[in-house]
Amino acid sequence: SFAQATIINNHDVPGEGFNDPTPRTSDITGLPTTLGQDRLDCFAAAAQVWADYLRITVPVVVDARFDALGGSPTGAVLGFAGPTEGVIDFLGAPLPTTIFVVAQGNQIAGADLNASDSELTSTFNSDVDLPIVLGNITWHYGIDGNTPAGKIDFFSTAMHELGHGLGFLSFMNTNTGVLPFNLFDIYTFQLQRNGVDYTVMTNAERAAANVSGQVVWKGPA
Secondary structure, three states: HHHHHHEEEEEEOOOOHHHHHEEEEOOOOOEEEHHHHHHHHHHHHHHHHHHHHOOOOOOOEEEEEEEEOOOOOOOOOOOEEOOOOOEEOOOOOOOOOOEEHHHHHHHOOOOOOOOOOEEEEEEEHHHOOOOOOOOOOEEOOOOOOOOOOOEHHHHHHHHHHHHHHHOOOOOOOOOOOOOOHHOEEEHHHEEEEEEEEHHHHOHHHHHHOOEEEEEEOOOOO
């Protein structure tokens, strides 16, 4: 299971974030719990969804925290996540000089390419649970998809962000089309606009394609 194949590193200090001791009724079980534990249980459940679709053979280490990211009564950053690094030309790499997120590289190589380092890092906004951000709207930590009115589904938010860390993202500068070290990542490699692959475009053409609404995945699925 993903619980066995993934290690969640709780980077919150005592008393806040995933360790917030505020008593509450669990959004998952309906039993007494704490705010921090409700958050952690929901995050672990989101990771489990990915386990249903991925065959994890090398443990994926996820650094996770809740921080006060601020916001306003009408808007706030919910959270963000991504890979800790990219890898190229590892054992079994499907394409040469092509960047893969390290979690992908580990699974393909069947080895931990970055030793004891984490593969993903993620941060979520604890201020959403306070009235000064988004008014009375707060996080909902249930996992059944039935998010009450006036709540934001943390489960789907966490699942979305974990996806970025597992490879659903581009390393390209989306504003300029510039590639890091002039190398494609495997995700950008799969993109095309009107039948033209990103791999044959100039930086300016990729930048224009990014805002065209015409970008598609070029693979068969």
